[in-house]
Amino acid sequence: MRYVVRLHFPSCNNVAKYETLINGIRIAIELGIRCLDVRGDSQLVVDQVMKEPNCHDVKMTAYYREVHRMEDKFDGLELNHIPRRLNEAADVLAKATFGREPVPAGVFVSDQHKPSVCYKESGQGGNGPSNPSPRADQSSATSSSKVMELKGDPTIEPDPLVDWRTLYLDYLLHDTLPTDRTEAPRLTRHAKSFVLVEGKLYKQSHTGIL
Template structure:
């Protein structure tokens, strides 16, 4: 006799994360939207208090979003971002040409190990409005609307080690 087991829908375990970085001299910001399996939205505007390139800011948004997801207990994550370069590098479809991008890539790899499942997908910029809004809000240092968490980050998430001195480089 064959016993039929119910088909389990494991997609309910997945969180979804949208990320975006934004540089606006003299400040920059990152935006992260996390959507829990039950559909709750958590919005983060991350004020980055250091200068870096657009690509570095995209990595900062991704890394800080992953860190927040880990703190919230997410174990499975769909990640959506409009930075083709960052998504391609993390998905190993393109190589990291600068030492700093490689350092950011390695930081993402460390964080990925904390998830049971993680998928990254490039999306068009028009489909990333909420994260883009939050990144610009953080860069402008605008007051936080209700329901938006503000985080301040004072040090880059990755840097190039040369001897005992940390030297942040832009790519």
């Protein structure tokens, strides 16, 4: 299933990448997907979502927090970076959208007129369309589809002075959990994808590779 989201508001490249991710996650949730493997060519977005966020930009903070907010709807959510040269299918759709060229047949289109998140910097934002709507000339069978759920890496927001890995090491080695009632179950869930090998922390992908 291929989707295109056309943004009708000023946005930089990173915002466009996050909007793509958020819309894709929402579609997955509506499709009822419980385990999601997201592959994208933005190293920045992947690192911010899957590792310890180290971002001082108001917009980017709002975006990765929105992704973290939705991850609880999944049994498994993982983001993996791939080189742009291996992301040709998405690149073709992006070029068609940016160039305002006709969208290829069989592709669902959504026009979004405001950001998916709110951030104080611009005073604008809100919830964009939760999922792209099929065009009139396409089958409406998938319009009732529901979106997948993802599973992630460290999405807990740790103390900036503490390495995010410390939380996982404490749990795996000493069964120690954060005192926060929200973060504790989240850490427990995410820790299932981590393993200790000779005292070092590794993340295990869905293929079993460390």
